[in-house]
Amino acid sequence: MGDCSNITGGNGQGAASDLTVYLSSVLHDALRDLAALQWPEECCGLLIAAKQNPNRIERVVVARNVATDPRKTFEIDPQVLIDTYRAVRSSDEMVVGCFHSHPNGNVLPSTTDRARADVDGFLWLIIATDHSGVLKSGMYRARHQKSSNPRDGETIRYFRRCKLLSEAIGLY
Numbered sequence: 001m002g003d004c005s006n007i008t009g010g011n012g013q014g015a016a017s018d019l020t021v022y023l024s025s026v027l028h029d030a031l032r033d034l035a036a037l038q039w040p041e042e043c044c045g046l047l048i049a050a051k052q053n054p055n056r057i058e059r060v061v062v063a064r065n066v067a068t069d070p071r072k073t074f075e076i077d078p079q080v081l082i083d084t085y086r087a088v089r090s091s092d093e094m095v096v097g098c099f100h101s102h103p104n105g106n107v108l109p110s111t112t113d114r115a116r117a118d119v120d121g122f123l124w125l126i127i128a129t130d131h132s133g134v135l136k137s138g139m140y141r142a143r144h145q146k147s148s149n150p151r152d153g154e155t156i157r158y159f160r161r162c163k164l165l166s167e168a169i170g171l172y
């Protein structure tokens with residue numbers, strides 16, 4: 001590609017750079033393999049980054065999907081949630097997002113995903129699978145926005161699609 005020379009990963013962070021997320025091809029491939037192996041059930045887990053560079057996924061935590069119907073939805077093993085949040089609290093890392101697969105082949109966030117997107121700014125990696133393996137994956141950032149009508153005071157939730165780059169490109 002070669003058009004990424006202006007990415008410094010540091011200053012000038014605006015809304016646009018918020019929508020560029022780095023995930024190494026090694027990690028991405030591992031997650032794709034996991035998603036394919038887990039079909040027809042959904043795999044799930046957490047995305048971890050360094051606090052000073054939250055747009056670059058450093059590692060992932062794979063969790064058991066403890067949902068009652070893991071073919072239709074996911075629920076991260078609560079013990080993994082507790083352990084992971086506890087571990088990063090005293091470190092320079094943070095939980096920046098989650099991942100799960102869609103065994104129905106749809107790479108877009110579902111209405112259930114939107115309803116569960118409780119954290120503004122949280123990243124959602126979705127890996128679409130079917131019986132043949134992985135179709136594609138998409139990274140999204142959950143957004144919360146106050147309704148323009150102050151009377152209803154409702155918060156609107158939506159997902160912004162992120163550009164997913166492997167760190168081999170232009171990152172140092």
Ligand SMILES: [Zn+2]
Nearest residue numbers: 102109110113
């Ligand atoms: Zn989903």
